[in-house]
Amino acid sequence: MARDTLDQSLRLMPTFTASLSMRAFVCELLNQSDAAHDSVRRLRALAPAWTLEQGQRSMALFFRDHPAMPSVLAALKKAWDETPLEPHTA
Numbered sequence: 001m002a003r004d005t006l007d008q009s010l011r012l013m014p015t016f017t018a019s020l021s022m023r024a025f026v027c028e029l030l031n032q033s034d035a036a037h038d039s040v041r042r043l044r045a046l047a048p049a050w051t052l053e054q055g056q057r058s059m060a061l062f063f064r065d066h067p068a069m070p071s072v073l074a075a076l077k078k079a080w081d082e083t084p085l086e087p088h089t090a
Contacts, residue, residue, distance in 0.1 A: 037083040
């Protein structure tokens with residue numbers, strides 16, 4: 001259900017980086033690594049300056065005082081770390 005909602009959000013607004021970062025950790029938590037990596041690749045292409053630290057700060061604020069926060073942050077880090085960097089082409 002969460003992934004479906006995020007996919008709907010991205011259909012309506014494909015450049016919404018918050019939905020892409022949330023989709024990355026949701027897919028990772030659902031053991032859908034390919035979809036998590038797709039989200040990270042899309043996020044990196046859309047906002048090359050975006051960093052894992054920025055995403056973790058945002059999620060830490062969003063999930064403040066929520067017991068799922070450590071899992072969310074770990075899943076986002078795992079998706080980010082396991083997604084290969086795309087080679088730059090000129």
